[in-house]
Amino acid sequence: MQFRGAKSFYLFAIFLLILISTQGCINKPKEISPTLLEPQNGAINLPFNNLSFKFKALPGQKYDLIIRDYSSGKEVYTTTATAVNEEVTIIIPRGFLEPERKYKWYVRISGDDSKASSLWNFTTEKNSPPTISSLSPDGTTGHPFGALALTWKASDPNDDELTFTVTVYEEGKDTPVFTQNVSTDACTVKSLKQQMRYTWKVTAKDKWGGTVESPLASFQTKQNEPPENIQLKNPLENSTDVKFNNLMLSWQGFDKDYEDLRYTLYLFKTGTPKGQPLLSNSTVTDYMVTDLVPSTDYTLIIEAIDTYGEKLEKQFTFRTKVNTLPQKPVLIEPKDNYRVNLAKINSLKFKWTTSTDPDEDVVSYRFVISDGNTNRTMYPYNNNEMEFNQLASFFKIGQRYTWYVEALDKHGGSSKSETFSFETYKNNPPTAPTNPYPANNATNLPNRIPRFSWNATDEDGDQLKYDLYIGKSESDLKLVAADLEVNTYSTTMLFDFGTTYYWKVIVKDGYNDPVEGPIWKFTITNEDRPPTNPLLISPANTQTNINFNNIQLRWKASSDNETPKENLVYYVYCGRADEMTLFATVTGQTTDELTYTLSGLKPVTTYYWRVEVKDSFGNYAYSDTWSFTTKQNTAPNWPSNPNPEDGGSITGTGNLTLSWNASDPDGDNLTYEVRVSTSTSLLQSVEPIISSNNNVTITINEKGTYYWYVTLKDPHGGVTEGPVWRFEVK
Structure with a gap:
């Protein structure tokens, strides 16, 4: 193509600029501001619990829903959601909005107020008080007075969480005999009187002050009956082969009035007087006994007494086991x-x-x-x-x-x-030292000898000590080490090239005169050469699907004529092909293969690595550069083994430690988000407790049933949400 004249060239330049600008617009990602749908702007009398918000969005885009108090502008709720469809629905859990209050709300592309919807407002409805019905028992007689379950039905028009106060009176009296606050529609009243008529009521309250009090219900307790039965749980009645040390006696009493019984225990050899009680007037239902006699029949008498002094006595027998010999000493x-x-x-x-x-x-x-x-x-x-x-x-x-x-x-x-x-x-002197290293008359040795060694024995097995002398002539040996307790000596000293050295060892057993060994000699080389190149072993070059934690890099050790293996210094580099960084310095190794373990790499990433080696004289050698690719991240395993156990119970309020077992297939360090609530519908909206340990401590203020679950997160975006567990606080 040819252009004639300045005008043609000018038109071509404009066309080129337009083409580049258009291409930039085509590649720019599309972002659309959201459009609000519900609740309508200016809507009134809306529910303040579980209110739904809807808006139009671009699928795949993240959005922030923000609700503020209309008057003060204070933010009361914010959440982020990724649009799956063109219409997004978000339900606000109860507890965030208040009755009879005006709010304003909008939606924006996550973190960007410049791409936000219009600002709408709405007003919540008036709070309505709860209702209570169906108190039970009511108008009935013959109820147990030791422990009696009281139940009722309650509801709230606004779906608020309710708390209840249960009050019980002796009929005709104004002072209550029982008052308890609960968050469930049942409670147990204990320690009433026999053949007494009682009235009771329930007061329900929501968090906004809405309160309702039930009409009085009534019931009458039954006449006291004596304890019904005593069951021996351990050991079983007429058992044989029962342990005679640290025997835990356990039993259970049964009472039709559900009273807390007290027990007196007697244990004695069958056929002898029962003597003094083991346990007297106690509420416990187990008791440890020890120091019984083997192969002996015993009689156990348990006496149960209720609040009104009615008694029941039962007698049991068992036989202790035959004595077993103790373990043989070694x-x-x-x-x-x-x-x-x-x-x-x-x-x-x-x-x-x-x-x-x-x-x-x-x-x-x-x-x-x-x-x-x-x-x-x-x-x-x-x-x-x-x-x-x-x-x-x-x-x-x-x-x-x-x-x-x-x-x-x-x-x-x-x-x-x-x-x-x-x-x-009697004692004998040690032998003279033999078998020297370096060997006598050895030549061409490196100028760094890592150790000297020799052999010496003692007929009596005495602990020997050694003095080591080294010098440049037989007549000028100098003491290098004294009272060595082993027949080796490690040193980092450098010897002169091309020089002959002389050395000897003196052996001492502490009882006889020291035994002096012969004078040995060795000659140092006059040459200096760099180490050999390290040879990489694993991971194999270009290997894939490598775990990104605990990766063991292996290579063959270098050798050097003048520098011992333990004095070679290795530098391990790893990273991107154009940006490898020093990860570790390895020295002091004497094995033929060396390793270094990497952790904390990224999943699905290609890494390059090499090893450099330096000898004592500053000479370097280099390995080849290899690569490997890490595997995909795997989400954490499900949490297990909750404590308290799922469906279990604890006694008393206060501090409670929740714990669980957790692991990650990739060996990642995990973080945990723990949510606890008295209602399963509120669990996901509860502010999580974040911990790096597999336990957290919470404070329990009220009795009732609690639900909880744990969300496990690894550093690479892996998330596992555990099952919902529950426990009861009694």
């Missing part, structure tokens, strides 16, 4: 065939394992030591060790002794350990 030290140097030590400690007893008896020990002719016995001994001091007064030099331990229970049962022996002897 000897620990001194080891079997141990040799005791009487010139070296003046005390000897004997140890054995602690024995347990299947019957839970207290175990003692009998300690027996013998020289083949005479036994020395000590018992009862309650510890699992014994120490002899001043050994020369107890044991002869050159004598073999045997020893064992018996475990004893108080019923005559015993279990004997195996028998160990030990021998006394």
Whole structure:
């Protein structure tokens, strides 16, 4: 194409600018301000609980719904939702709006007030008081007075949550005998009088002050009856093989009046007088007894008494089990065939394992030591060790002794350990050191020798100590290390290139004169070379579906003629291909393969990595660069094992710790959102308690049924909402 003249060129430039501008508009994402639908602008008498809001939106776009007080402009409710369809409905949970109040509301593209709807207003309806009906019992007689359930029906025109005050009077009296506040339509009144007529009422109240009081209902309690039955739960009646230590007696009393019974217990050997009671006039229904006699018949008498002194007595029998022997002790030290140097030590400690007893008896020990002719016995001994001091007064030099331990229970049962022996002897000097490293006359060694080692033995098994000397001539050896307790010496010292060194070791056992070893020598190389390149092993190059936590990078160690393995320094780099960063510095390793573990990477991301190595002289070598791609994120596992348990109950109000088990398939650290309410319909609107631990502490102020659930979130957007659990506070 050819252009003739300045005018043609000018027209072409304008056309090009228009084309670029149009292309930019085509690629710009479409954003549409929302349009309000319901409630209509200026609407009145709207419900203030569970009110629905509707607006037109663009599917896939996030929107903020904002409600403000009309007069003050204070924000009373805000929520964010993603539009699924062109029409979005959001229901405001109860408790956020108030009756007879004017509000204004609008919707915007999330976080952007410049793309907002028009501002509409509405007014909520007047609050209406609740209603109460169907009090039960009412006008009936013959009711238990120990515990009686009172129930009623209640409703609220505005769907408010209600609280109730239950008041019970003796008929004809103004002072109540029972008052309780509850959030459910039932409560239990306890400790009434027999054959007494009572009146009662319920007052219901909503959070806006709406109150209604029921008419008086009435009932009459029945005449007291004695306790009906006593059931022995543990041990069962006529049981045999019952434990005779730490036996938990448990029982249950039954009373037609549902009174709280008191109990007196007697336990004695069958055929003997019952003696003093174990338990007297107590409300507990279990009691621990111990120190019974094995293989013996026992009689248990339980007496139950109610509030009016009516009694019931029941007798039970059981037989204790046969005594079981305690566990056999296992000897620990001194080891079997141990040799005791009487010139070296003046005390000897004997140890054995602690024995347990299947019957839970207290175990003692009998300690027996013998020289083949005479036994020395000590018992009862309650510890699992014994120490002899001043050994020369107890044991002869050159004598073999045997020893064992018996475990004893108080019923005559015993279990004997195996028998160990030990021998006394005199001390001998250690041998001269041999087998040196570096080897004698070794040449071409690196200028950094990580360790020196040698062998030395002692016939008596003495703990040896060593002095190490090194120098540049046989006549000028200098002490490098003294009183070493092992036959090796690690050092970071640098030796001169091309130089011969001389060294020796002196061995000491603490009893004899030190034994001096021969003088050895070695020669250092006069060359210096860089380390070999690290070789990457795993993850394999371009491997995919790698976990983004706890990724173990593995590579083969480099070697260097002058620098020991443990002194090589490795630098691990990881990141994007054009932006790898130093993740770790690894040194002090002597293995042929090295590892470093990465965590906290992103899912579905390709990472590149390499390893650099540096020797003691500053020489570097580099590995190849490999890549791997992490797997997709997996949402956290469902929470489990709630405490309190689902459907369970606790007693009393106050602080309560909720806990649960949680885990994540990817090993991510989780955060938790805990919502608790007395109503399942309110759970999702409750402000969550946020925690990084799998437990939170809440305060329980009222009795009743509570519902709760936990939402688990990982750092990568994975969310798991757990099941709704419940518990009852009594």
